[in-house]
Amino acid sequence: MNEHSKIWPLQEAKAKFSELLKRAHADGPQTVTVHGKPFASVAAIDINARTEDDKTGQVIVDAFKKCPVKDFEVERIRDYGLFRDVET
Numbered sequence: 001m002n003e004h005s006k007i008w009p010l011q012e013a014k015a016k017f018s019e020l021l022k023r024a025h026a027d028g029p030q031t032v033t034v035h036g037k038p039f040a041s042v043a044a045i046d047i048n049a050r051t052e053d054d055k056t057g058q059v060i061v062d063a064f065k066k067c068p069v070k071d072f073e074v075e076r077i078r079d080y081g082l083f084r085d086v087e088t
C-alpha cells in the first residue's frame with residue numbers, strides 16, 4: 001500500500017490499525033480487502049456532531065413525523081432475553 005492509498009489488505013490493516021484509524025479521520029473512509037476484494041470500510045465519526053436530540057431519540061421521532069407514509073403502525077417489541085432467573 002502506498003502512503004496515499006485508501007485500500008488496505010486485511011493483514012496490513014491489522015498490523016497498522018492505529019494508522020488506519022488516523023487515515024480514516026484525516027483522509028476519509030478506508031477500504032479493507034480480503035483476498036483482494038473489498039470487505040469492509042472504516043470511517044471516522046465526528047463525536048462533536050452529536051446533539052442532545054441524538055441521545056433522547058428525538059432525531060428518529062422527527063424523521064418518522066416527516067415520513068409521507070402515515071398509515072402504518074410500529075409494533076413495540078420488548079426483549080427481556082438478557083435476563084435470567086437466579087436462585088438465591
